[in-house]
Amino acid sequence: MGHDDLPPLELAFPGPERDRGVAAILSGEKTSLTGLLEIYEHAGEAVPTAGQRFSVLDSxxxxxxxxxxxxVRVVPLKEIDDDFARAEGRGYLGVAEWRTAHEEFFRSDGVSEYLGRTPVIxxxxxxxxxxxxxxxxxAPDSP
Known part of the structure; x- marks a missing residue:
């Protein structure tokens, strides 16, 4: 299966934030992702499962x-730890910085506009x- 056959994955919104995320994946710094479950539910999308592959798109x-x-785990925000936060590849020293950045993004105008309201975080x-x-x-089919 080529990348054209894979579901697309878009980090954040197009622009500098997405570009930094894609660069962090390409450099190997980013090995984790966090999404708001409410966004999946609003989109009518199933939560991904281990083994799924995605084509990460640029801006x-x-x-x-x-x-x-x-x-893939669905967990309360309070269960994210320092190791997972650092694996996001954004230079977070720990979960406190990660949480601040994610709370800001999840409450951003773009997310609020998409959901039709500002989510409670x-x-x-x-x-x-x-x-x-x-x-x-x-080599999209390599093990």
Whole structure:
């Protein structure tokens, strides 16, 4: 299966934030993703499962890299730890910085506009915590 056959994955919104995320995946710094469960529910999308592969898109909507999920958990925000936060590849020193950045994003105008309201973000807010590995470009079927 080529990357054109894979479901697309878009980090944040197009622009600098997405570009930094794609660069962090390509450099190997980013090996985890966090999504707000409410966004999946609003979109009518199933929570991904380990083993699924995605074509990560850049800000122009072009394929940048293929990833494969190795772990997917739906957990309350309070269960994210320092190790997972650092694996986000954004330079977070720990979960406190990670949480501040994610709370800001989850309450951003773009997310609020998409959901039709500003979501409540607290310790019990459910997030989809995913760990992934990069599948080499040009070899999307490699083990």
């Amino acid at each position: 122009e909507g072009r394929h940048a890299v293929t990833i494969e999920l190795v772990e 607290d310790d019990d807010t459910l997030v989809v915590a995913e760990r992934f590995r990069v599948v080499e470009p040009g």
